[in-house]
Amino acid sequence: xxxxxxxxxxxxxxxxxxxxxxxxxxxxxxxxxxxxxxxxxxxxxxxxxxxxxxxxxxxxxxxxxxxxxxxxxxxxxxxxxxxxxxxxxxxxxxxxxxxxxxxxxxxxxxxxxxxxxxxxxxxxxxxxxxxxxxxxxxxxxxxxxxxxxxxxxx
Amino acid sequence: xxxxxxxxxxxxxxxxxxxxxxxxxxxxxxxxxxxxxxxxxxxxxxxxxxxxxxxxxxxxxxxxxxxxxxxxxxxxxxxxxxxxxxxxxxxxxxxxxxxxxxxxxxxxxxxxxxxxxxxxxxxxxxxxxxxxxxxxxxxxxxxxxxxxxxxxxxxxxxxxxxxxxxxxxxxxxxxxxxxxxxxxxxxxxxxxxxxxxxxxxxxxxxxxxxxxxxxxxxxxxxxxxxxxxxxxxxxxxxxxxxxxxxxxxxxxxxxxxxxxxxxxxxxxxxxxxxxxxxxxxxxxxxxxxxxxxxxxxxxxxxxxxxxxxxxxxxxxxxxxxxxxxxxxxxxxxxxxxxxxxxxxxxxxxxxxxxxxxxxxxxxxxxxxxxxxxxxxxxxxxxxxxxxxxxxxxxxxxxxxxxxxxxxxxxxxxxxxxxxxxxxxxxxxxxxxxxxxxxxxxxxxxxxxxxxxxxxxxxxxxxxxxxxxxxxxxxxxxxxxxxxxxxxxxxxxxxxxxxxxxxxxxxxxxxxxxxxxxxxxxxxxxxxxxxxxxxxxxxxxxxxxxxxxxxxxxxxxxxxxxxxxxxxxxxxxxxxxxxxxxxxxxxxxxxxxxxxxxxxxxxxxxxxxxxxxxxxxxxxxxxxxxxxxxxxxxxxxxxxxxxxxxxxxxxxxxxxxxxxxxxxxxxxxxxxxxxxxxxxxxxxxxxxxxxxxxxxxxxxxxxxxxxxxxxxxxxxxxxxxxxxx
Numbered sequence: 088x089x090x091x092x093x094x095x096x097x098x099x100x101x102x103x104x105x106x107x108x109x110x111x112x113x114x115x116x117x118x119x120x121x122x123x124x125x126x127x128x129x130x131x132x133x134x135x136x137x138x139x140x141x142x143x144x145x146x147x148x149x150x151x152x153x154x155x156x157x158x159x160x161x162x163x164x165x166x167x168x169x170x171x172x173x174x175x176x177x178x179x180x181x182x183x184x185x186x187x188x189x190x191x192x193x194x195x196x197x198x199x200x201x202x203x204x205x206x207x208x209x210x211x212x213x214x215x216x217x218x219x220x221x222x223x224x225x226x227x228x229x230x231x232x233x234x235x236x237x238x239x240x241x
Numbered sequence: 242x243x244x245x246x247x248x249x250x251x252x253x254x255x256x257x258x259x260x261x262x263x264x265x266x267x268x269x270x271x272x273x274x275x276x277x278x279x280x281x282x283x284x285x286x287x288x289x290x291x292x293x294x295x296x297x298x299x300x301x302x303x304x305x306x307x308x309x310x311x312x313x314x315x316x317x318x319x320x321x322x323x324x325x326x327x328x329x330x331x332x333x334x335x336x337x338x339x340x341x342x343x344x345x346x347x348x349x350x351x352x353x354x355x356x357x358x359x360x361x362x363x364x365x366x367x368x369x370x371x372x373x374x375x376x377x378x379x380x381x382x383x384x385x386x387x388x389x390x391x392x393x394x395x396x397x398x399x400x401x402x403x404x405x406x407x408x409x410x411x412x413x414x415x416x417x418x419x420x421x422x423x424x425x426x427x428x429x430x431x432x433x434x435x436x437x438x439x440x441x442x443x444x445x446x447x448x449x450x451x452x453x454x455x456x457x458x459x460x461x462x463x464x465x466x467x468x469x470x471x472x473x474x475x476x477x478x479x480x481x482x483x484x485x486x487x488x489x490x491x492x493x494x495x496x497x498x499x500x501x502x503x504x505x506x507x508x509x510x511x512x513x514x515x516x517x518x519x520x521x522x523x524x525x526x527x528x529x530x531x532x533x534x535x536x537x538x539x540x541x542x543x544x545x546x547x548x549x550x551x552x553x554x555x556x557x558x559x560x561x562x563x564x565x566x567x568x569x570x571x572x573x574x575x576x577x578x579x580x581x582x583x584x585x586x587x588x589x590x591x592x593x594x595x596x597x598x599x600x601x602x603x604x605x606x607x608x609x610x611x612x613x614x615x616x617x618x619x620x621x622x623x624x625x626x627x628x629x630x631x632x633x634x635x636x637x638x639x640x641x642x643x644x645x646x647x648x649x650x651x652x653x654x655x656x657x658x659x660x661x662x663x664x665x666x667x668x669x670x671x672x673x674x675x676x677x678x679x680x681x682x683x684x685x686x687x688x689x690x691x692x693x694x695x696x697x698x699x700x701x702x703x704x705x706x707x708x709x710x711x712x713x714x715x716x717x718x719x720x721x722x723x724x725x726x727x728x729x730x731x732x733x734x735x736x737x738x739x740x741x742x743x744x745x746x747x748x749x750x751x752x753x754x755x756x757x758x759x760x761x762x763x764x765x766x767x768x769x770x771x772x773x774x775x776x777x778x779x780x781x782x783x784x785x786x787x788x789x790x791x792x793x794x795x796x797x798x799x800x801x802x803x804x805x806x807x808x809x810x811x812x813x814x815x816x817x818x819x820x821x822x823x824x825x826x827x828x829x830x831x832x833x834x835x836x837x838x839x840x841x842x843x844x845x846x847x848x849x850x851x852x853x854x855x856x857x858x859x860x861x862x863x864x865x866x867x868x869x870x871x872x873x874x875x876x877x878x879x880x881x882x883x884x885x886x887x888x889x890x891x892x893x894x895x896x897x898x899x900x901x902x903x904x905x906x907x908x909x910x911x912x913x914x915x916x917x918x919x920x921x922x923x924x925x926x927x928x929x930x931x932x933x934x935x936x937x938x939x940x941x942x943x944x945x946x947x948x949x950x951x952x953x954x955x956x957x958x959x960x961x962x963x964x965x
Binding site: 108118128161183187215217219220 | 312313314315446447449450451453454455456457458459460462463465471496497513514515516519585586587588589634635636637638639665667668862863866869870871872873874877895896897901902903904905907909910
C-alpha cells in the first residue's frame with residue numbers, strides 16, 4: 088500500500104505497512120540514514136525527528152498516521168533557524184565525539200529552541216534527558232544550547 | 242575535510258619505527274621491525290607517497306592515511322595534526338583516509354597488531370608519525386632546492402609550500418611531486434623542536450565533526466547499496482546454547498520477510514527492511530538446547546570468584562618482604578568487587594556483508610581491521626586476499642569493537658544470502674551477547690606502624706582478557722592489564738606484594754572495556770587508601786601525599802586538585818568530598834568528587850574537579866573533551882553498571898534496565914590541565930578511571946559507609962553497610 092509523507096518539505100511515496108515505525112522507513116526504505124537506531128523502545132532518543140516541529144521518537148512511531156504531517160529529519164533541520172544555530176553552536180563548541188547520538192541530540196535541541204528561545208537549565212534538562220550520549224558530551228550539549236539561544240537573540 | 246573509504250595505494254614499505262611502547266602493555270613489546278622508507282611515484286597515478294601515511298598528488302592534494310580508527314576520541318584530528326605539523330601541510334586542505342588492513346604497515350607499535358585501544362594511539366604513533374611527516378617534508382624541500390640550484394638549508398616550508406628564503410621563490414607541494422618521487426629519502430631527519438610547533442598544542446577544530454551534525458556521516462550501520470537486504474538475529478539466550486528447533490510457519494507469512502536462516506547457535510531473519518526482519522524474528526518459535534550453562538546465575542559466578550581469590554596468585558611485583566611483616570604493627574584488610582559490564586555503544590552491533598563464491602565484502606566500523614579481515618576470510622572459507630573490509634567511523638567502540646565476533650557472525654549469515662545483507666543487532670541482542678568487562682575481586686591486607694603503611698599485599702582475581710586477545714602479552718601467568726596500576730602503584734610502600742589469580746567466569750565471555758584493568762585496581766586501591774587514612778586519623782589527601790614522594794607529577798596534581806576543589810572547606814551535612822589519584826596510561830590524574838547523599842541512599846553528584854598531567858598535549862580541547870566524557874562514562878558505571886545472570890541468561894536488555902547517566906544528572910566538571918613537556922600520555926581511558934573511587938570516597942566522607950563493590954548500592958548506604 089502506497090503511503091505519501093512530507094519529509095523535509097518534499098512529498099515522498101513508498102510502500103510500507105502502516106504500523107511500520109517511521110525510523111525504518113527513513114533508514115531502510117528511503118535511505119535517509121542520518122536518523123539513528125539506538126534502542127527501539129524510545130529510551131535513548133537517537134531516532135528523534137520532528138513532526139510538525141515537535142520532537143518524537145521515530146522508532147516507535149507508526150507511519151500510518153503521519154500523512155499530511157510535516158516531518159523534519161537531521162538532513163533537513165539545518166534549513167530551520169533553530170536547527171542552523173544549534174548545528175553552528177555544536178561545531179563552535181566541539182560538542183561531538185563519536186557523533187552517533189548527535190542527530191537525535193540536535194533534533195531535540197532544535198525543537199527546544201524553537202519553542203523556548205531562552206531555555207534555562209531546567210528547560211534543557213526536561214528537553215534533553217531523553218537523549219543518551221555514551222561518549223558523555225552532555226556538558227558541551229548544555230553549553231551549546233545556551234550559545235545557540237543567545238546567537239538567535241542577537 | 243573528507244574521509245575516504247577507498248583502499249590506500251601507498252607503496253608497501255615499512256614506516257620508521259621507534260615508538261613509545263607504554264601503558265598497560267608495559268611488560269612486553271612486540272618488535273615493530275626495521276625501517277626502510279624510500280618513496281616512489283606510481284607513474285600511473287602521479288602521486289608522491291613517501292611512506293604509508295602520506296600521499297601527495299600533482300593537484301597538491303595531501304592525503305593522510307589514518308592508522309588508528311576514529312570512534313569519538315578525536316584521533317583522526319590528532320594523527321592528522323602530528324603528520325601535518327612535521328610535514329608543514331595545510332591541515333584544512335588534507336583528505337583523511339582509513340588505513341586498509343595491513344599489519345606490516347599499520348601495526349600499533351604497542352601491540353604489534355593493527356588495533357586502536359588502550360589509550361595508545363598518540364603514545365605509540367607520536368614518533369613514527371612525526372618522522373613520517375618530517376621525512377616527506379625534507380624530500381619536498383630537497384626537490385625544490387635542487388630545482389632552484391640552492392641548498393635545502395636555504396629553504397623552508399609552510400602550509401604546503403616550499404619557499405626559498407632569500408629570493409622568495411615558492412613551489413606548492415603538488416608541483417614537487419615528480420622531482421620528489423625521484424629522490425632517495427634522507428635518513429634521520431631532525432624533528433621540530435616543540436617550541437616551533439604551529440599546530441600541536443593548539444585547540445584545532447576537529448576534522449570529523451562537520452558531517453556529524455547534519456546526518457551526512459556514514460557509520461557501518463548506514464552502509465547502503467543496490468539490492469541490500471536487512472537482517473536481525475537471535476542468539477541462544479544462554480551462553481553456549483544451540484538451536485534445537487524452529488517453527489517458522491507464522492514468520493514466513495509476515496510481509497517483507499524473505500528468508501529464515503538457522504545456524505548452529507543462532508537464527509536470523511532476512512527481510513526487505515529491519516522492521517520486517519524484527520517482526521519475523523518475533524513470530525518465530527525457537528526452541529533452544531540451552532546446554533551446560535542453563536543453570537548458571539550471578540551467585541555461582543561470585544562464589545567461584547571469591548573462592549578462587551583466597552588462593553595464592555602469581556607474584557607480579559614484590560618489594561621487600563611482605564611475609565616477614567605479617568605480625569608487625571596493626572593490620573587492616575578489605576576486599577573490593579567489580580561487576581560485569583556491557584559496552585552499550587550507541588551504534589548497536591552491526592555488520593553488512595556480501596559473500597559470493599570467490600569474494601567477501603564487509604562494511605563495518607572496527608577497532609581491529611586486520612583481524613576483522615582474517616575472521617571474515619575464515620568464516621567465508623576464502624583466502625584473505627578475497628576479502629575487502631570497508632572501514633567506517635565508529636559510533637562508539639569502548640573496546641567492544643576490538644572483538645570480531647559480530648563480523649564472523651555476519652559472514653556466516655551472509656554466506657547463506659544471495660546478495661548484500663545488513664545484519665543489525667537489536668539493542669537487546671547487543672547487551673545480552675556482549676563480551677563483558679570481567680568481574681574482579683581484589684583482596685588487600687596491610688600492616689601499619691603508627692600512620693605509616695609498612696606492608697601491603699594486593700591480590701587481584703579475575704579473567705585474563707590479554708591471554709585470549711593478545712597471548713604474547715600473557716607471560717608467566719601474569720596478565721599485565723589485570724595488574725596495571727597495582728603492580729606499578731605509585732605509593733612508596735617498603736614491603737609490597739602484588740599477585741594475580743587468573744579465574745575465568747563460567748559461561749560469560751570477557752573483553753576489554755574502556756579504562757581496562759586500571760578501572761578495577763584504582764578503585765580498590767583508592768577506596769582502601771581512604772579507609773586507611775580514616776583508621777590512622779589523617780586527611781585523605783595528606784595521607785596519600787606522604788606516600789607519593791617518588792612521583793612528583795602525581796604529588797603536583799594532588800596539590801592542584803586540593804586547591805581547586807576547596808578541599809578542607811566546610812560542607813553541609815551529608816555532603817562529602819572524595820579524592821582519587823592515578824598513574825594510569827602514563828598520565829597523572831587527581832580527581833575530587835563532591836557528592837550529597839540522602840538518608841535513603843540516593844546520591845547526587847554536585848561537582849567534579851580534576852587536575853590532569855598527560856604530558857605534551859596534541860590538542861588541549863580534545864583532551865578536555867575526553868576528560869569530561871570519560872568522567873561521565875566512569876560515573877555511569879559507578880552508579881548503574883552491572884550485568885547479572887539468571888538461568889544462564891543476562892537479565893538486562895536495554896537502556897531501561899542497563900541505565901546510562903543523562904544530562905540532568907551530570908555535574909559541573911572543572912578540569913585543570915598541567916602544562917608539561919613530558920612525553921604524551923593516554924587520556925581516552927585514563928579519564929574513566931578516577932571518578933568511581935572519588936565518588937565512593939565522597940559517599941564515605943558524607944556518610945561513613947565504606948562501600949566495597951560497584952555499582953553503588955543505595956540500599957547499603959541507607960542501611961550503613963559495606964556489603965549486603
